[in-house]
Amino acid sequence: MNAILIPHTWVLALSAALFTIGTLGVLLRRNGIAIFLSLELMLNSANLAFVAFAMTFAAQPGAAVSALEGQLFVFFVIAVAAAEAAVGLALYIALHRVKGAIDVDRVNILRW
Amino acid sequence: MVPIVFVIAAVVAVVFAIITVAHSSPVINVLSLVVVFFAMAAIFALLGMDFLAAVQIIVYAGAIMVLFLFVIMLLNIRSVERLGSGRRVQALLGTVVAVGVGAVPLIAISLLTPATGAVYPGALETGTVVPIGRALLTTHLFAFEFITLLLVAAIVGAVYLARREPR
C-alpha cells in the first residue's frame, strides 16, 4: 500500500473543532459530570494537536527526536488527566455528601 | 487519494463529541465520550503511533471512563437539564466565547502552509514501544518518576476525600 497523505492541517482542524465543542460543554452545562466530561474532551483535543505536530516532524528525516517528544508529552498529559479525574471525582463525592447535588447552580456559594 | 479512514474517524469523533456535550443522560454522555476516544485512538494508529493508541484505550476508555460510570452510579446522578437550558444571557455569552476560542486556532491553521505529513502504513520508528520506553527511562527519567509520585498523590488524595467520617 502506498503512503496515505493526511495534511496536518486537517488533524489540527479536528482538534480545534473538538476544543470548541468541549468549551461549549464546560460553559453551558450545569451538571457537574457533564462539565468534567467536556473538560476531558478539551484535553484530548490538545493531545490531538501534539500528535499532529509530532507527525509532521516524523515525516522530516532528522527530526525524529521531536516526534518522540511529542508522543511523550501526550503520554504525560494522559497520566495527568487520569490523576485529575480521580481527585476531581472524589471531590464530587464529598460535595454530594454535603450539598446533595453537584449541579453548579446549587453549589455556587463558598460558604455552606 | 482521500484518506477515507481519517475522514470517517473525524466525523465519528465530532458527532459523538456533540452527543457527549448535549445529551441529558450522564451515562449516555460517558459512553459517547468512550466512542470519541476510540475514534481518536484510530487516528493515532493511522498516524503510526501504535503505543499511544493502545495507551489511550487502556487508560482513558478502559479506566477513567469506568471511574466516571462508578461515580454516576454511586451518586445516582440523573440529569434532566439539556444544553443551553440555563439562563439565556449566559447561554448566548458562553456560545460566543466558545466559538471565539475555537476560531483562533482555525485562523492560525489557515495561515499555515498545508505541509502534507505523509502517513505510512505501519508504525513510525518512534511510534513503537522501544523508543518510547528508552526515552522515558533515560532522557525523561525525572518526568517519569515525578508522574509516579503524582499518581500516588492522586490515589491518596482521592481515598482521603471520598472517605466517610468515622462515627
Added chain:
Amino acid sequence: MWVEVLVIGIKLAAVLAALLTTVPIMVWVERRASALMQDRLGPNRVGPFGLFQPVVDAVKLITKEDLIPSNVSRFLYLLAPAMALTVALSTFIAVPFGDGSDLELFGHPVRGFIVAPDLNIGILYIFAISSLAVYATVLAGWSSNNKYSMLGGIRASAQTISYELAMTISVVGVLMASGSLHLHQVVESQAGTWLGVLPRWHVCTQILGALTFVVAAFAETNRVPFDLPEAEAELVSGYMTEYSSMKYAAFFMGEYVHMTVSSALIVTMFFGGWTLPWIDLPFSGWLGGLLSIAIFVAKVAFFLFFFVWVRWTLPRFRFDQLMALGWKVMVPLAVLNFLWVGIAMAAGIL
C-alpha cells in the same frame, strides 16, 4: 491489495468459526465433565453421549420469548450483551494460533497464522480490548433497574478491574524475557531448554507470574472460585437476572469465548504456544502449519478442561476475600515475579 484483504478475511472467518464452535462444545464438556465428577451421568439422552444437547439448548434459547422488562433503560439493556460478546471475540485477532511464517495463499504470503500480523503492540492491544469488558457487566447491572443486578454488576466490575492489574503486571515479566510485545516473538522466545533440563517455557522460568496470570484469568472470566457476581445462591443471577433467551445466550457465549481467549493467552505466553516441550519440529509448509495449529488447539483444550475442572472442585470466595486476594496477594506476587525476572536477566540466569 485485494488479495491481502482476502487473506485476512479468510483468517478472520476461520477464527470466528472456530471460536463460535467452541461454545457448544464447551457447554457439552461442562455438563458432562461436571456430571462425571459428581458421580452422575449428565446429558445422555439426546444423541450418543448427549452430544446433541447443546444444539437442543440453542434451539430452546432461540425460540424462547424475547422479553424486555418495561422498567429497563432500553438502549443500555440491549447494548450490554452485544458488547460482552463483541469484546470477547475482538481480543483474538492478536493471538497466533500456529506457525505459518513461510506459507503462501493465492500468491500472497500468509505471514503467520494470526489475523493481524502487523500488530506490533500485540499484548497491549489484548489488554486494551479486554479492559472494555467491564462496561458490559456494569451496564447490564445498571440498566436492569433491579437491586440484585446492580449489586452483581458493581461486584463483577470491581472484581474485573482489580484482577486486571495483577494480570498486567504478571505479563510484564513475560515481556521482559521475550523482548517484544508481538505474541509471535513471545512464542519464539520459549524455544530451547533452561538449565539444561526444563523446557524454556515461561511457566518454568517465571512460575509466580504464571500462577498469578492463571488466577487472574479465572477472575476476569468470572469463573469459580471467583464467580460471586453470578452466584446463583446469592444474587439470583447477578447482573444477568433480567435477561432472557438470546440476550442471556449472548452473555454466556461471551463468557465461554472469553474463557477460550484466556486459555489461548495462557498457552501462548506461558506454555510455549504451538511448540512441543523438548522436541524441536521444523513446522515447514502446510502440513507443518496444520500440525502446529493442532498442537495449539490441544493445549487450549486442556486449559479449557482445567477451567471446568476447577469450577467443580473448589468452593467460591466471598466477595471481601476475593478483593483482599486480588489487591493484597496477587499484586505483590506479580511485582515479586517482575523483580525475579529482572534480577535473573541481569545475572544471566534467564
